Amino acid sequence: MAKYVLIETRDPFESSDVAFYHDLARRLAAEGNQVTLYLVQNGVLPARPGARTAGLEELVQAGVEVLADDFSLRERGISAGRLQAGIKPSPLDVVIDGLAEGCKVIWH
């Protein structure tokens, strides 16, 4: 099985296509792949407590690791210490780590 890093720059408030990407993440994980969904730019907006998450919590339950770029969080005044359950703050280095490890890294 493969490792995927799915970079999500879009947010569900502006783009209905986020649902496709979440669905892809879920399907890849269900097939036994190791999947990380990396939220960056406005993609971190659903990570704020109380925000509509568009199913991120289901992804976490499905075994997808959901990370949020710490700079994007700070830029938007979202406290890294208080995110929606299951979402972890992370430096952008994780994407370069994924590339270096040979993960399939896909930008959305």
Place this chain on the structure above:
Amino acid sequence: MKALNIIESAYRATIEEQDDTIVWLTHAMKGAGADLGVLLRGNAVNYAALGQDAAGLAFGGWRQTQPPRLADDITALVAKGVAVYAVAEDLAERGLGPGDILNGVERVGRDSLPKLLAGYDQVWHW
């Protein structure tokens, strides 16, 4: 190395460029020996639609003589041996039935995408 070009962006600057720049890029890379597949998704599934016609634009005295011919370009990719897929649900959502799309474009369901992606070393989402 096999790479899958996932094309989602549709009709973005295609009149100005007189091409879809990613379909064009795929042709150019294929010509350079690349081993590529194409997955049309989202609005880009409309590139497989029959009957597209962007001809006839004029701006003042300037007339466009080479409009984009996207369906021809997709057909040409198939003829060159590039596997071209389109997400079935995206076609259906846009009212495109089996008789409405180009020959040679293979419909794939969303449930088949993990398997499709697994068949490529690189997956590039445009």
Place this chain on the structure above:
Amino acid sequence: MSDKKTLTFALMDPPYESARTTTALRLIDIAVRRGYAVNVFAYEGAVLLPFARQQPHANAVHGRSVEEENHLLTKNVVAALAVEATQNGGKLDWVNCGLCVDERGAGEAIEGIRRGSPADFWKMAEASDNTLVIATR
């Protein structure tokens, strides 16, 4: 096995239009700080990222002079990334898609930028440990 990797990035956005550009430059910065060999294929509007004729300006809304504003110019960022790459034992090979340069009149790039084609992107990708495409919308 070397820790030093070779990565290729394909960029499409012109400067000053999208947050994608900032994230892309941040990623390249991380990679060059690690001493990786980094290839960039600049396609479409991204050929303007190293455009030599970018000029800083003052900011009257904030009452800042040209010097005080210290406006980010992407050509300076690209140059700084190239220096960072060399200092860390890596390299930054930036290729501007030639036809994209022509149609945009973006021929004047900073030193070190090469003109190329989609064939270069494929060659770079084939020779890399991995490739990330950051497309425009």
